[in-house]
Amino acid sequence: MSATVNPPVVFTQDELGWVSWIEPLPEAELTERHFNGLVDRARAKSEYFRLLVRDPEVLEARTKTDKDIFYNVADGLPRAERELAAAATSRYNGCIYCASVHARFASTYSKRREDVQKLLDEGVKADLGERWNAVVKASVALASTPIAFGPDNIKELRSAGLDDAEIVDVINGASFFNWANRLMLSLGEPSK
Amino acid sequence: MATTDIIDKLAGIEPGSALNSIRGKRVQARENAQKSYLSLFEPIDAGDFSLLERAAVAAFVTGLHGESPVATFYRDKLAATAGGPALLQAIDAEIARGKTSGPYGSFPAGPLSVENTAGLIYRVDAASKAALGNRLVAALGHAHLLVFRPRDAASSDMKALLAAGWSTTGIVTFSQLVAFLSFQVRVVSGLRTLAAANA
Numbered sequence: 001m002s003a004t005v006n007p008p009v010v011f012t013q014d015e016l017g018w019v020s021w022i023e024p025l026p027e028a029e030l031t032e033r034h035f036n037g038l039v040d041r042a043r044a045k046s047e048y049f050r051l052l053v054r055d056p057e058v059l060e061a062r063t064k065t066d067k068d069i070f071y072n073v074a075d076g077l078p079r080a081e082r083e084l085a086a087a088a089t090s091r092y093n094g095c096i097y098c099a100s101v102h103a104r105f106a107s108t109y110s111k112r113r114e115d116v117q118k119l120l121d122e123g124v125k126a127d128l129g130e131r132w133n134a135v136v137k138a139s140v141a142l143a144s145t146p147i148a149f150g151p152d153n154i155k156e157l158r159s160a161g162l163d164d165a166e167i168v169d170v171i172n173g174a175s176f177f178n179w180a181n182r183l184m185l186s187l188g189e190p191s192k
Numbered sequence: 193m194a195t196t197d198i199i200d201k202l203a204g205i206e207p208g209s210a211l212n213s214i215r216g217k218r219v220q221a222r223e224n225a226q227k228s229y230l231s232l233f234e235p236i237d238a239g240d241f242s243l244l245e246r247a248a249v250a251a252f253v254t255g256l257h258g259e260s261p262v263a264t265f266y267r268d269k270l271a272a273t274a275g276g277p278a279l280l281q282a283i284d285a286e287i288a289r290g291k292t293s294g295p296y297g298s299f300p301a302g303p304l305s306v307e308n309t310a311g312l313i314y315r316v317d318a319a320s321k322a323a324l325g326n327r328l329v330a331a332l333g334h335a336h337l338l339v340f341r342p343r344d345a346a347s348s349d350m351k352a353l354l355a356a357g358w359s360t361t362g363i364v365t366f367s368q369l370v371a372f373l374s375f376q377v378r379v380v381s382g383l384r385t386l387a388a389a390n391a
Contacts, residue, residue: 007300008300009299009300009301009302009303009304010302010303010304011304021347021350022350022354022360022363022364023360051364052364052368054360054361054364054365055231055361055364055365055368057227057231057235057236058228058231058232058365058368058372059368060224060227061224061225061227061228061230061231062224062228062368062372064220064221064223064224064227065220065221065224065225065228067220068218068219068220068221068224069218069221072217072218072220072221074217075217076217092295093295093342093343094295094297094299094342094343095342095343096299096300123307142378142381142382143295143378144293144294144295145256145257145293145294145295145339145340146257146258146293147257147258147377147378147381149378149381149382149385150385151385151388151389153385154385154386154389155389164210164211164214164386164390165214165217167386168211168214168215168218168382168383168386171378171379171382171383171386172218172221172379174378174382175375175376175378175379175382176375178371178374178375178378179371179372179374179375180371181342181371182338182342182367182370182371182374183367183368183371185342185343185345186334186337186338186342186345186349186367187350187363187364187367189347
């Protein structure tokens with residue numbers, strides 16, 4: 001609820017802030033129930049999480065779903081490509097804030113910063129090579145309403161080398177950002 | 193788990209199947225998607241967002257995605273909720289009026305403006321307003337925006353919800369519910385598609 005907001009007008013890998021349009025809980029009012037909802041206590045510093053923690057049970061479950069889908073890399077799809085699915089979904093839905101965070105992660109884990117930037121600059125039709133194209137296309141098909149994900153997406157992911165467990169990671173990662181994007185886009189706005 | 197996993201149920205995932213074992217590799221995600229569902233539809237406190245309103249919004253949102261086991265599930269849930277049967281006709285009519293293809297909408301003015309895509313700006317029909325009441329009329333309008341054109345969301349939309357009697361906490365839970373369903377309907381669709389490809 002800061003007085004000055006400087007919204008970005010392009011997709012970027014730069015770090016952005018986020019400003020709530022409605023009142024987050026003040027830090028001083030957080031109880032143990034709220035801290036359980038935040039999962040990480042440090043998130044009490046974030047306006048976004050102090051807003052979502054108004055419903056602590058939903059936030060806790062959302063956060064734990066998110067963490068397992070993206071951070072559990074004991075097996076399955078490499079982290080870079082889970083982040084790519086998140087960035088592509090955010091690019092397609094139009095969430096500049098979410099795209100900035102997950103494009104940065106995709107760059108960090110893939111070491112393909114320029115390809116990631118190409119996705120942001122050119123959009124979801126950018127040519128990023130067979131494997132990444134298949135992940136982006138599947139994410140876009142899932143983000144569409146009505147959902148356009150079909151047997152051709154499975155075929156393309158398979159010929160790009162993904163097995164069923166990795167395809168489920170794409171489905172989870174892309175689907176999750178249809179959750180995250182809608183919160184970030186509708187409860188506040190990014191600021192440079 | 194004591195309760196049936198709702199995503200497994202809607203996606204038709206059977207114990208012993210290959211997809212069941214793949215889902216089992218993300219136990220936290222599976223259990224917490226379920227907890228998200230339970231926290232939204234069987235909350236500790238429904239004071240800011242009633243169970244009837246939750247069921248009505250869920251039937252509307254999943255219905256907008258087209259016919260599916262998920263849409264049927266939430267329509268049945270609305271029918272089974274106290275006060276729900278009286279809303280079914282209005283919700284069905286609004287789904288029919290609201291169906292379109294997304295995402296569309298505008299970007300902040302600048303280089304991205306060339307990507308702006310026009311589409312339906314949905315408002316609840318006058319004929320449905322009496323059955324739905326002020327809060328649900330505002331909620332369905334906003335839910336439609338969240339489903340199809342989330343990038344159009346503006347601070348004025350929050351003010352409209354507040355003016356229609358929604359509390360700040362109610363807006364948070366309502367937004368979570370629509371956003372969660374956007375996730376759930378896609379996971380179910382994706383898993384069903386994968387299962388069918390293996391059949």
